[in-house]
């Protein structure tokens with residue numbers, strides 16, 4: 234029998250044992266419904282849809298002292314109405330005691346009221362104007 238080299242001898246007689254690397258078993262993360270795919274945690278899910286903003290009507294009130302011409306000018310200037318429309322609104326207020334000059338979001342309506350009241354005060358007229366919420 235011919236002599237084997239040490240390597241041949243090793244190869245022929247011994248199958249080297251590769252030690253098994255113990256598996257570190259980690260529990261699979263459960264699929265939590267509130268965790269999005271990108272890992273972002275959703276704290277609250279909204280089921281409500283965004284609602285349109287509540288609207289407010291700007292109402293002007295009648296009085297016995299403010300000149301009709303002044304009211305017409307105010308309605309034209311702050312509510313962007315032409316002369317004919319402003320005159321019709323003024324006459325309605327004069328006859329019914331009140332009339333709607335326009336409908337706006339809350340902040341815009343409040344600004345309109347402020348503008349009318351400031352103009353009336355500056356001119357020394359008792360003209361009154363209020364903002365009222367409309368039903369959605």
Ligand code: TYC
Nearest residue numbers: 294295296299300301326327
């Ligand atoms: N009644 C007022 C007059 O006879 C006119 C007027 C109209 C005043 C509308 C206020 O909001 C008003 N001079």
